Amino acid sequence: MLALLRERERYGFELVRTLSDIDGMVISEGTIYPLLTRLRGEQLVTTFWQESESGPPRRYYRVTSAGLAALDAFSREWAQFRDAVDRLLRPGEHDDRNGR
Amino acid sequence: MTAMDVDPIVDDYLKRLSAAAAVLPPDRREELVADIRGHIDAALHEQGASELDARNVLERLGPPEDIVAAADDRDQDRPATRGRGILEIAALVVLAAGGFAVPIAGWITGVVLVLMSQAWSTREKQIGLLAPFLILYLPILALVLLSGPGMNVGPIEALMLPAIVGGGLAGLVGAIYLALRLKSKRV
Numbered sequence: 561m562l563a564l565l566r567e568r569e570r571y572g573f574e575l576v577r578t579l580s581d582i583d584g585m586v587i588s589e590g591t592i593y594p595l596l597t598r599l600r601g602e603q604l605v606t607t608f609w610q611e612s613e614s615g616p617p618r619r620y621y622r623v624t625s626a627g628l629a630a631l632d633a634f635s636r637e638w639a640q641f642r643d644a645v646d647r648l649l650r651p652g653e654h655d656d657r658n659g660r
Numbered sequence: 661m662t663a664m665d666v667d668p669i670v671d672d673y674l675k676r677l678s679a680a681a682a683v684l685p686p687d688r689r690e691e692l693v694a695d696i697r698g699h700i701d702a703a704l705h706e707q708g709a710s711e712l713d714a715r716n717v718l719e720r721l722g723p724p725e726d727i728v729a730a731a732d733d734r735d736q737d738r739p740a741t742r743g744r745g746i747l748e749i750a751a752l753v754v755l756a757a758g759g760f761a762v763p764i765a766g767w768i769t770g771v772v773l774v775l776m777s778q779a780w781s782t783r784e785k786q787i788g789l790l791a792p793f794l795i796l797y798l799p800i801l802a803l804v805l806l807s808g809p810g811m812n813v814g815p816i817e818a819l820m821l822p823a824i825v826g827g828g829l830a831g832l833v834g835a836i837y838l839a840l841r842l843k844s845k846r847v
Contacts, residue, residue, distance in 0.1 A: 572695060573702035580720070588722020593695040594731035597688070615705040619698055 562623050562631040565605060571618035596621060604630055669714050670700055677724035684731060692731050748779045748842060756835035759828030767827040784841050792833040797826030
């Protein structure tokens with residue numbers, strides 16, 4: 561979510577749909593809103609209202625500097641985790657090929 | 661946009677959401693309903709507002725109850741913020757012994773004290789108060805009523821005896837259960 565907001569600010573529906581399209585695991589899109597509220601509570605995102613050219617005003621979400629820092633920390637941890645899993649999996653693949 | 665307000669499907673969904681969200685603090689509830697309403701507004705505005713579109717949008721949002729469950733973090737807060745207080749100890753003592761000390765009234769006092777406390781969930785209260793009562797009181801009542809003629813007791817005694825014995829035992833058993841639940845929360 562924070563990564564999506566790093567590109568640019570997005571409004572709720574847009575953010576939820578983008579996330580839902582990327583991640584096939586989102587079963588109930590509605591549950592993303594409580595998550596956004598929590599991120600706002602932790603001051604990782606801020607919100608503001610903006611009129612749209614057509615239709616109702618939209619609530620936009622923007623990542624804060626604290627949010628960017630959290631994203632950065634997570635990216636580093638994730639990379640470490642991914643590398644560790646890759647190291648575990650690669651010898652396995654190798655053995656598998658030799659075995660055949 | 662006004663179309664959605666008259667759309668009974670959307671209206672019904674938002675009503676369900678609002679009702680389910682009654683467990684949330686008022687400001688959280690208001691915000692959640694506004695967020696979801698905004699989502700539906702935007703979706704219908706961008707994708708078309710036929711009945712099929714509306715159904716699709718609501719389907720993707722998921723059941724209102726699931727959304728509220730995701731917003732409800734009180735369960736995680738409870739063990740940290742609520743502990744064992746004077747009310748809980750009094751409730752357990754009165755519930756355990758009250759039924760023996762003052763038949764029926766003592767037990768009822770214990771029940772009321774437990775219900776006043778917020779240390780137990782509704783489910784725990786149901787189990788702790790209702791289950792022993794049903795398991796202990798009703799069988800003893802049935803036993804007394806069935807063997808009533810042989811035991812030579814009048815109708816009032818037939819009702820009082822199980823209330824005294826069953827109510828007392830039910831309170832004791834319930835109090836033990838609730839005390840164990842309270843203990844497990846502290847760990």
